[in-house]
Amino acid sequence: MNTTNETTSEQKGFVTKLLDSVERIGNKLPDPAILFFVLMLLIWVLSAIFSTLEFSEIDPSTGSAIQIHNLLTSAALAKFLSSMVTVFTSFAPLGIVLVAMLGVGVAEHSGFINAGLKSMLRITPKALLTPMLILVAIVSHTATDAGYVLVIPLGGIIFYAAGRHPIAGIAAAFAGVSGGFSANFVPSGIDPLLQGFTQSAARIIDPAIQLNPLNNWYFTSASTILIVLIGWYITDKIVEPRLKKVPVVVEEGEEVNMGSLDKQEKKAFYAACLAMILGLIGLFLWAYPADSALRDPKGEITSFSAPLMQSIVPLIFIIFLIPGVVYGMMSKTFKTSKDIIESMTKSMSGMSYYIVMAFFCALFIDAFAKSNLGALLALKGASGLQSLNLPAQITIVGIIILTGFVNIFIGSASAKWALIAPVMVPMLMQLGISPDLTQASYRVGDSVSNIITPLMPYFPLVVVYCQKYVKGTGIGTLVSTMVPYSIAFFVFWTIFLLVYWALGIPLGLQASYEYIAS
Numbered sequence: 087m088n089t090t091n092e093t094t095s096e097q098k099g100f101v102t103k104l105l106d107s108v109e110r111i112g113n114k115l116p117d118p119a120i121l122f123f124v125l126m127l128l129i130w131v132l133s134a135i136f137s138t139l140e141f142s143e144i145d146p147s148t149g150s151a152i153q154i155h156n157l158l159t160s161a162a163l164a165k166f167l168s169s170m171v172t173v174f175t176s177f178a179p180l181g182i183v184l185v186a187m188l189g190v191g192v193a194e195h196s197g198f199i200n201a202g203l204k205s206m207l208r209i210t211p212k213a214l215l216t217p218m219l220i221l222v223a224i225v226s227h228t229a230t231d232a233g234y235v236l237v238i239p240l241g242g243i244i245f246y247a248a249g250r251h252p253i254a255g256i257a258a259a260f261a262g263v264s265g266g267f268s269a270n271f272v273p274s275g276i277d278p279l280l281q282g283f284t285q286s287a288a289r290i291i292d293p294a295i296q297l298n299p300l301n302n303w304y305f306t307s308a309s310t311i312l313i314v315l316i317g318w319y320i321t322d323k324i325v326e327p328r329l330k331k332v333p334v335v336v337e338e339g340e341e342v343n344m345g346s347l348d349k350q351e352k353k354a355f356y357a358a359c360l361a362m363i364l365g366l367i368g369l370f371l372w373a374y375p376a377d378s379a380l381r382d383p384k385g386e387i388t389s390f391s392a393p394l395m396q397s398i399v400p401l402i403f404i405i406f407l408i409p410g411v412v413y414g415m416m417s418k419t420f421k422t423s424k425d426i427i428e429s430m431t432k433s434m435s436g437m438s439y440y441i442v443m444a445f446f447c448a449l450f451i452d453a454f455a456k457s458n459l460g461a462l463l464a465l466k467g468a469s470g471l472q473s474l475n476l477p478a479q480i481t482i483v484g485i486i487i488l489t490g491f492v493n494i495f496i497g498s499a500s501a502k503w504a505l506i507a508p509v510m511v512p513m514l515m516q517l518g519i520s521p522d523l524t525q526a527s528y529r530v531g532d533s534v535s536n537i538i539t540p541l542m543p544y545f546p547l548v549v550v551y552c553q554k555y556v557k558g559t560g561i562g563t564l565v566s567t568m569v570p571y572s573i574a575f576f577v578f579w580t581i582f583l584l585v586y587w588a589l590g591i592p593l594g595l596q597a598s599y600e601y602i603a604s
Contacts, residue, residue, distance in 0.1 A: 106566070115561055118546045122446035125541075126453050133457035134158040143465035145458075146508040152465060154458050162456075170449065177448035179234075179543045182399050184437060186235040189403035189410070191433020192426060196414030198406075199243070201347055201355040206244075215248055216258055220317040223262025224269055224310055233263035234544045236402060239551045252334060252555040253567065254326040260548055261317045261571040264536040267499070268529035269309035273300055273388060276499060280525055283503045287511035288521040292601075301522040301597035302529060305586060312582050316574050324570045334555045354416035358409035365408055369401070436554070443546040451543065460496040461505050467492060468509035478517050479584060482527045485510055486580055489531025494539040499532050515601045522597035523587065530583055534576040537568040 115121055137156035145152040156162060174180070193199050210218060219241050226233030238259040245255025267276075278299035285297045347355060373380040373387060373394055380394040381387050387394055410429075414420030420429075454460055467488045476484060489502065496502050506528065514524045536542055540561050552559035587599055 111562060118540065118549060118561055119443045119446045121540065121561070122443070122450040126446070126450040129450070129453045129457055129459060130157045132459060133453075136459065136462070141462065143462065143469055144508075145461060145465070146504060152458060152462055154462060155456055157453055157457055166453075169452075173452045174445050174448045177444055177451075177543075179547070180441070180444045180448070183235050183440065183444075183547060184434070186399050186402045187433050187437060188430050189406035190236060190239075192414070192429045193406040193410035195429035195432055196410045196419045197351070197417055198355070198358050198410045198413035199240070200247075201351055201358075201413065204247075204347055205355065212248060215244065215250075216321045217314050217318045219244060219255065219258050220262040220266070220314050220321075221310070223259045224266045224313060225272055227263055227267060227270065227274065233259070234547060235399075237263055238548060239554075242551055242555060246334070246336070246555065251326055251329040251332070253329050253332065253552055253559070254321055256548065256551050257325050257567045257571070258317055258321040260537055260568065261320070261575075262313065264542070264544070265533055265568070265571050265575050266310070266313040266317070267533040267536055268302075268306055269313040269533070271307035271310050273303060277303065278389060279500050280503055280529070283500065283507045284511055284521045284525045287507035288515060290508065290512045291515045295521070296596075297521060298594065298596040301594040302526045303594040304591070304597075305526050305583070305593045306529070308586070308591075309579065309582065312579065313575065316578055317571060320570050320574055325567055329567075332556055335557060336555060351417050354413045357416055358413035361412045362405060362409040365405055437550070439553070440547050440550045443550075444543075447543060447546060450541075454495070460492075460501075463495055464492045464502060464505040465509065468506050472509060472513050478514070478519055479587075481514065481517070482519070482523070482584070482587075483580060485524065485527045486531035486534075486576070486583075489528050490535035490576065493532055493535040495541060499529075502532065503528055518600055518602070520598045520601040522593050523599050526583060526593055530576075530579050534572055534579060538565055538572045540565070 116124060133154055134156050136154040139154070141152050141154075143152045144150065157166070190199075219237075223233055223237045223241070226237045238256055241255035241257075241259030242252035243255070245258075246252035281297050281299045281301060284301075285295065288295045288297065372378060376385050378387075380392065380397075382389050382392040386392055389395065411420065411426060414425065414429075420426055471481065471484045471488055474481075474484070485506075489506065492502055492506070496505075503525075507525075510528075511521045511524050515521065539545065545561075545564070549559055549561065549564055552564060556563070586593075590599065593599070
């Protein structure tokens with residue numbers, strides 16, 4: 087009995103030492119802003135070197151051999167300078183974060199969010215706080231990137247309010263939003279987007295093939311349970327115990343008062359909730375008709391082209407602004423309209439560090455895309471996997487690993503699949519594996535590595551969230567915190583897919599595991 091305890095202790099000691107080493111090495115890296123700048127310079131140099139070489143891989147977007155573009159030419163450097171401002175201002179995460187945080191900031195500084203947390207914690211058992219947070223995080227990415235700017239920071243607030251380590255709450259929410267990106271029982275715009283690339287690739291072999299946009303829906307729904315359970319265990323048994331030695335320091339005025347609501351605060355909270363509910367009902371009535379202006383021309387409401395999906399961030403702003411103002415005025419937190427604007431100002435001041443990082447991140451991502459090095463990396467990996475001619479099951483695992491590796495450099499799920507699908511889908515169809523299964527394996531690989539790559543556009547934002555509680559949080563701190571999630575998701579999600587396949591459980595609507603040539 088003692089021997090078992092000693093062995094477990096040694097194993098925990100090894101894991102802790104390993105994660106501490108990852109944190110130590112990661113935190114020795116330059117500040118994220120400087121890191122993105124250095125990487126941009128490296129991309130420039132590599133683009134100049136590789137632009138002199140010829141490659142046999144075919145670029146799906148052009149139909150010709152892939153070519154690396156030299157970013158160190160006079161014309162390229164002139165273009166870099168002339169487009170620097172627009173590259174920064176058009177950086178998608180920047181606008182999403184700032185607009186959403188304006189509304190969330192009003193709700194937070196008015197006390198509305200705090201009042202909501204008090205009410206929620208009274209009815210949520212402490213033992214179920216982690217799985218509930220991860221589940222909400224998973225569902226949140228139905229609304230595009232809302233989870234990054236809403237659920238992840240709330241994860242820290244909820245855990246801190248419950249007397250738990252806030253970084254563990256941020257990590258659990260991040261694992262759900264990003265690591266569980268392909269685990270969701272609610273269909274979203276990513277489903278038809280990926281299906282479109284898969285179908286186009288499949289038609290290289292079978293021009294008449296038709297795939298359902300929800301061809302992975304059953305699998306992603308079942309994966310939700312898996313990710314919640316794994317995330318729950320990792321958070322409570324590995325991440326949070328390791329964080330006990332990390333002190334939490336909250337600036338004056340940012341503390342969360344978790345005392346009970348007084349009579350006036352209760353009235354203000356109920357009125358604010360009523361305002362939010364009425365707003366959501368109004369939105370539902372607006373979007374419900376088949377010819378609603380919030381739907382796309384085909385009448386779809388969840389496609390990326392639907393005005394509703396394109397308005398998610400402005401809606402977050404409005405949905406939090408209105409109840410925040412109502413609560414603030416009724417609870418006397420806001421006495422004049424100037425107080426409302428000051429709450430927005432406070433929210434933006436906390437984003438100043440992220441804005442600096444976003445500037446260099448935008449320049450790096452733009453350079454990487456223009457150089458075509460990311461496309462070369464993805465195509466080389468896919469071609470290498472194809473040349474190995476491995477058994478079907480091992481090839482599926484290989485796709486998951488390849489996708490995870492490429493994801494470290496190319497963050498967009500659709501961009502990666504646009505490059506990899508034309509190679510992998512036809513190859514596996516010739517091995518008798520359906521495009522539906524190939525797409526499912528890609529989605530697993532894309533999700534599991536999201537949470538450990540600093541090159542993901544929202545990664546610096548999560549670092550900023552952590553710094554609210556632990557000022558010394560760096561890239562290494564966050565990476566070492568997320569590594570257990572990434573490894574566990576990779577191992578168990580891959581096994582889950584293979585078992586799912588072996589048992590013949592349907593992947594989704596009108597989906598199959600085998601491809602039989604017509």
